[in-house]
Amino acid sequence: MALLRHLGSLRRNLFERARVERRLDDELRFYLDRLIEEKLAGGLSAEEARRAARIELGGMEQVKEEVRQVRAGQMVEQLLQDLRYGIRALRKNPAFTVVAILALALGIGANTAMFSVAYGILLRPLPYAAADRVAVVYLRYFPRDFAFGTLCIRDYLMWQANNRAFEDPSLFRSLRMDIGGAGGVPEQVQGASVTAGFFPTLGVRPLIGRTFAVGDDQPAAGSLAVLSESIWRKRFAASPAVLGQTILVSGTPATVIGVMPGAFQFPRRETEVWTNLVLNPPTRYGPWFYRGVARLKPGITLEQAQAETNSIGLRMMQQNPDYKRLTLPVLGLRDALIGTTLRPAILVLAGAVGLVLLIAVVNVANLMLARATVREREMALRLSLGAGQGRLLRQLLTESVLLAAVGGAAGLAVAWGGLQLLRAWNPGNLPFLDAVRLDGAAFAFMLAVSLVTGILFGLAPALQSARADLNTTIKEGGRAAVSSRARGRTRAALVVSEIALSLMLLVGAGLLLRSFANLQRVTGGFSAAPSRLVTIQMSPGDRKYSDARAGLALYDEVLRRARSVPGVETAAVSDSLPPDRQGDADTFAIEGQPLAPGQLNPIITDATVGPDYFRALGIPLIRGRYFTEHDDQGSTAVAIVSEGFARRFFPRDNPIGKRIKQSAPGLGNNWMEIVGVVGNVKYLGLTADTDAAYYMPFAQGYGPRMFLVARTAGDAARVAPELRNRIQSIDPGLTLAQIGTMEQALSRSVSQPRFDAMLLGLFAGIALLLAAVGIYGLIAYSVAQRTHEIGVRVALGAGRADVVGMVIRQGASLAAIGIGLGLAGAAGLTRFLATMLFGVGSTDALSFLAAAAGLLLVVVLASFVPARRATKISPIVALRYE
């Protein structure tokens, strides 16, 4: 009832404003007229009566204003009024408005873009049922020592038997697969081999058909396949008839039983087919191809699950003496998907962009303070005309929030442009950018940030203005009132903090850029020009090529045709490629170097390569010889080791002629004689410091799935299509994939450090620009204020250089304080960058010094412009200016 009445008044006050106002006017006018009549009746003259009545009323407009203040909805009405006034005030001073909006647009825009990135990657709900309850389980042990390594089936059975924390442990493996037999020519795709619990764990229903059922991972089960939506559309025209069809998966017939929706992208984004992993009872440990995925039981936390898997790890070590320091690391699904390096990088960048916004806010606050000085008279006038301090404060805050809102809207455009730029300049290298878009969440973030920044930069100047001392302001004719010295100090402090904040960003950017430059200098260990190497991943498709004789003949033909392509200088095969495509890794034994019981040599890269591999890539021969065509199945088993291997395991001897063997169980007593030592090559990424590796000849260690690498005379990208055609023409069943140049592979391998460095560099650049604007504004204002003083100095004989020096000294002294503070702040903050750096310490002196020097230079330049203006001050004009 009361609410209805209130709403009624609100409606009247807001929408029938004219009528309400007219009524009020009538009411007061009647009051006045009656009062005059009474005075007349009391014997006063008409003139006197009118005068007395007016005095008693005390100002019609003021009474009206008082009444308006108590009306329902007066807040809304005042807000509209303040907004209209604010718009007028902002339009009256376009220079100020444009600079402030630009600064805010940059600050808010960069933050909104960064928020979209962070939200898309770290926060947006994953398309799996209660995804935060799903965890991925890894295996870590010495000597392999991968932080997130893979399990073998025995490990899985042990985990499953002892598990109490998870609902239904399942196992999966990511691998390349050939799809053929139906729906067009065979092609190589990303696939996954998974146990029956895999799909239920992730809780996504198939689009059509079914997923694997209990028993589909048992030895008696047939070969089944679940397809992705994209390959179903591409190869089978989205026909439901695909269910029950037989296709070839890497040469094996499999029955299609279902299609998963496009949002289902696990274990990899590009996974196109899932086959049932059949858990044949393992006779030995290995191969370690698998990871586990499981749903936490209700009430169990990730930490509790980790504690339990750790205790299972202890048992596994008891059962297998080859396992040292074994743990089963558990990662939440999201961390498993985005990896462990992305989250800290995004947090660092988000922090950096927050600093940028802070600088923008400081900058605008500074501009507002400068403007407040100019508007002092206006404020004093409004105060004296009866506006309350609270009212004035609200008015000024409305103005600053309005400014921030316009800045935010422009920021949305900046964010949109920024994200487009990010995508354009990062073609496919950072797959996670797919999840990044400007959506409702980003919009809400922008609004919230605008509101907060508006209040933040508006509050201090507004408080100062609303507290203005009427007497002095009006007396002093509007100049130099509200203790201009105090305001000057506030402004100087703001500029100092701006400089300090920018310096921190500059130091961070400097460190990342230096680290990225270091990364660019890492060669990967081969001397062939990356732009002249083309690589293709190749699989024979047909099962008949799993036989070594047939397979080797096929690859002979592949290489023969590859070399016949115009422009190709040499071609070779390998199962591993720099900078980060390691094929296999294993431990090994050295003849004559027995290990203590339970000791193992570390697990290192073992690459299988064709005779021309080293020559094609330009991997230098240090000792002995390369492989030749004669190192085949009929001759002595041989191996080549890397320089790092030789230095580490034969520190005093010549390794040539010594014998090593793979020591994975089941590989027998196959000793290989070392015939050569070659330069170190990176197979685990440019930043990895693993340099020990050994190589085996392709003809003695055949495997069907290989990389083909060709060195060309010119641009490799131009030769690639012809190369592909000639190889494909051998057999339509061959699948060729991941065709690209070494240059692209190198670029891809450093895409995240490049992303980090570029973004932080961009943020630092914006910060520097804002700081320069800030210092320019302060110095220019101070020069304007000191016109009189400078005039006097010039009149007394100060030269141009003196004046310029004086002004620049003012800027430089502020910069010195800011730089001091900024260096201290940077020293405290750069440790958060430590994990993102390569070849440079987080307290690298050069980065700190360069940033400080650069900033000082910018500050001096920014003060030079007003300094020059100061020299043009004519003493006569300056003195008359009083």
Add this chain to the structure above:
Amino acid sequence: MSMPPTNLLQGTLDLLILKALALTELHGLAISHRIEQITHGTFQVKPGSLFPALHRMEEAGWLASSWGGSENNRRAKFYRLTAAGRRQLQTERRQWEIIALAIANALEAS
């Protein structure tokens, strides 16, 4: 005027207005005169306080208003108590009596 215009205690004005309207409906100036009369000239309510209070109390539902002919045959806005206004008068009156008694006791305490 026996006393200078008293700075009305917060809330007292509402009570006085409610009381002034207890018998009959009145327009603004008449309310002001009535208050002056019933307080024997102690309180003179200025329009700057009176009108905001009237409008606020009307929006609160204690007063209702209507436009009608006045003494000089001009249209004037007349205020009257609503049922809620009468209840409010009772409430405020009781509160005032408690306060008055308490203050009187306090001042007479030795």
